[in-house]
Amino acid sequence: MELNLVTEGLKFMVLGMATVFSFLILMVIILHFQAKIINKFFPQKVVSTPSRASSTQKSSTQKDDKALVAAITAAITTFKNSKS
Amino acid sequence: MKKLLFLLLAVYAISFTVQPLSAGENTQNKHVEITSKKVSHHQAKSISEMFSNFYRTTGIYAFLNPKDNVTNALGEPLSKFAQGWGRVIMISITFLLFYLAIAKGFEPLLLLPIAFGGLLANIPLANIIGHEGFLGVLFESGIKNELFPLIIFMGVGAMTDFGPLLAHPKTALLGAAAQFGIFASLVGAVTLSQYTSWFDFSLQDASAISIIGGADGPTSIFVASKLAPDLMGAIAVAAYSYMALVPIIQPPIMRFFTTVEERKIKMEQLREVGKMEKLLFPLTVVMLSILILPESTPLIGAFTFGNFARVSGVVDRLSDTMQNSLINIVTIFLGLAVGSKLAAEKFLVVETLGILAIGLVAFAVGTAAGVIMAKIMNKFSKTPINPLIGSAGVSAVPMAARVSNKEGMKADPTNMLLMHAMGPNVAGVIGSAVAAGVLLSIFK
Structure with a gap:
């Protein structure tokens, strides 16, 4: 083989x-800065984050x-x- | 009355002989040939002749009397060994895989379908792996064109919670370091084929084999189907068996590279990660891969799509399907189709041994590289990092993370590393997808 494998x-390896x-x-x-920016402009509401739709459906009240x-x-x- | 019955029988008999002929006329030429052959050859035979003819169609006869110049269902030549003993050996191997899957619980979800596919592939005369056999059809519809691994990746994305990684992004570097196993074993594989006469792996083959070190079944299959389709059976089996063997392979390596004090290191509790961050993460990753490595976007794209559906919170039905029914269905198909590559003539070759050995080295080196990287990071980081989580950088989600946790608890029963190890673990999935993209882009 001419090619040295x-x-x-x-x-x-170097490239990979x-x-x-x-x-x-x-x-x-990017994640580092993203986290900083998000936490600055959209501070978390810790309690009221029902992420799942199923849970929101269940929790939908009579009102x-x-x-x-x-x-x-x-x-x-x-x-x-x-x-008419 | 008797007359009537006789007439009915006669009508039946006629319709039966006519039906196959008329059916054959409508379909392709091939079909006609087969049916007409059957009809024309049917002559009156003695009962002993019928039995001996039937015996020739049994598996016993096919196992005992291998013939020369036989091709398998795909038109490839079959040696006598592959027809006789080879098949017997392969069937025993599939039984061993059943044992491992059922009694030992080694990745049963994949090993079982793969092993059963292997069993079916070694049935003589049935040609299940041929273009018209059902395993052959599955293979061509989903693996040859890389569809199934991508759908699996989608499901894995939908199942993965990136919270631990987002809370401590630095641990992603461990997922990068563990990919060293892939490239180190690539060098090992080409060295073996260059300087010894045992194996003759091309660069493509070596790349496809070494991706086993990414400990990621779908990625391995994806790369193998592009670079080395002939070796796919052995590669898939090696990848999934080593993933299943993570709890056995990794701990000795982890203990070898760490001291007891290091293993006792406690890590700080992870912060809570908001929905917005989780929502942006898949988009960030996919944008990065678009910019840097479009070659890996099939894998990363499917993965991030699954994850995006999960975190978006508005398509729970879709994400639920991806995580459960879809991934289950595709796992069945993928397993059986990969099993079809366990036919004796494909698997019982010396390359398989090489693949198993190189895969193991890849895995071990990846684990070691992750642990060493974690030690280095621990030296320079402000917050302590337990080197044990480094081994989770090989993907194998969530097995590798559980192993880190278990080893940590062994050193100190109050040390919970699971969540910390999940970070490098999911980063490892991305890392091996990137590595796969690099290898594919080289051969583009």
Whole structure:
């Protein structure tokens, strides 16, 4: 074989490790500043972050339902009025 | 009455003989040939002839009487050994894999379908792995075109919580260091094929094999399907078995490179990570990979999409499907299709031994590199870093993190490292995807 596989392999290693490290180092730096910026402009509300929709659905109270009913009735009445 | 019955029978008989013919006419030429052959060859035979003919179609006959110049379902030549003893050996290997999966609990979700696929692939005469066999169809529809590994990656993304990594981003460097195993074993593999006559791996083969060191099954399959499709069976089996063997392979290496005092180091509690940060993270990663390494965007793109669906909080149904039903379905297909590469003629070659050995070295070196990197970081970091979390930098989520935790608890029962180890662990997934992208981009 004319090609020296070992030196090729070593080149791959240098390129590969350099890329992997620079990718993740860049990621670390960006994450670092991202965290700072986010925590400055959007400080966390620790308690009220129900991230899952299922939990919000369950926790939807009767008050919400009333509002919904009101909205629907309003819509129906306007629809009827517009028809007549 | 008798007459009527007779007539009915006659009608049946006629319709039966006509049906296959008429069916054959409509379909392709090949089909016609097969059916017409069957019909034309059917002559009256004695009962002993029928039995001996039937015997020729049994597996016993096929195992005992390997023939020359036989090709397998894909048209590749089959040696006599591969037809006879080779298949018997492979079937025993699949039984061993069943044992490991069921009794020992080694990655049963993957090892079991892979092993069963291997069993089916070694059935003589059935041609299940051929272009028309169901394993062959699965292989061509999902692995040859790299679809299944990507869908798995999507599911893994949807399952992964990046909170620990976001809380302590520096630990991502451990995930980078552990990728050293990949490249070190690549050099090892090409050295072996350059200076010894045992193996003859090309650079492509060596790259595909060494990615086992990333301890990431889907990534290994993804790279193997692009660079070394012939070696895929052995690579996938090696990758998944070593992932399953993480609790056995890693601890001795971890203990060798650390002192008891280092293992007792307690790390600071992680801060709470807000939703906004989690939401931006997948986008950040995908933007980075777009800019730096588009070659890895299939993997990272699928991964971040899954994660984005998870953290967005508005498509729980989709994220739920990705984490559960979709990944389960694809795991079945992927396992069986990878198993189809366990056919004797593919697996029982000397390269397999090389792959298993190089994979193990890759894994061990990756673990060691992660631990050493963690030691270095501990020296320079303001907050203490327990070197044990370095080993979690090889992906193998969440097994490697659990191993770090367990080793930490062994040194000090109150030392909980699990969450700290999850950071490098998920960074390792990204790291090995990047490494895979680099290797693929070289051969582009």
